[in-house]
Amino acid sequence: MNLTPWLPHGAALKSFFEGNSDATIVVYDDHGDVDPLPVSYFFRDPSEFPETEMKALELCTGRVLDVGAGSGYHGLFLQERGFDVCSIEVLPDLVDVLTARGLNDVRQATMEQLSGETFDTVLILMNGIGLAGTVEGLPRFLRTAQALVNPGGQILADSTDLRGTENGSSTERADGRYLGEVTFQFEFEGKKGPPFPQIYADPDLLGEKVRATGWKFEVVCGGEHGAYLARIAQ
Secondary structure (H helix, E strand, O other): OOOHHHHHHHHHHHHHHOOOOOOEEEEEEOOOOEEEEEHHHHHOOHHHOOHHHHHHHHHOOOOEEEEOOOOOHHHHHHHOOOOOEEEEEOOHHHHHHHHHOOOOEEEEOOOHHHOOOOEEEEEEOOOHHHHHOOOOOHHHHHHHHHOOEEEEEEEEEEEEOOOOOOEOEOOEOOOOOEOOEEEEEEEEOOEEOOOEEEEOOOHHHHHHHHHOOOOEEEEEEEOHHHEEEEEEEO
């Protein structure tokens, strides 16, 4: 995985953790939007969790893998309630933050690098499935996550249905790409990373890709602006 596009994100979270309460990431996308995002958002309290995140945490069982753990606020919530949580991140800055915040099992790793280990719950929040990048990338991403799930276990993942929020009910952009395929760039303190692809998969698309693997798919709950939580199980 190429870490370079994500370096501003890691630097911003570490800066905030070290005392820069005004730290802000500027997010650019190829829709032409430029959005300043206060880094405090990534350190929010459970009282500020949206419904989809809280429901996912309530549904966790057994040993949990927190994929793309970020600042660790989901893992800390679970760990404080007695769960065995493995938190993985690819950015060294975020590994430092996770360790300093007291997560017990922190690793600089991708899902692929955990081959051979299994978990009862694989938790992929904050649109972590977006790392698949494109529609074509979803099957491989799903197979990688599924290989980490114990028999009887589950994947809990959230995403956003952009239909109705971007251009009505259509699933295509003006250039013919799937609506949820978006290119982003991060900037922090004047340093901008290169563009990278992300995908927001609507529940019809994600359900189709999941069922093609032979697993079951259900939308557990919805949230604001098209957000939804999905449960993927054998």
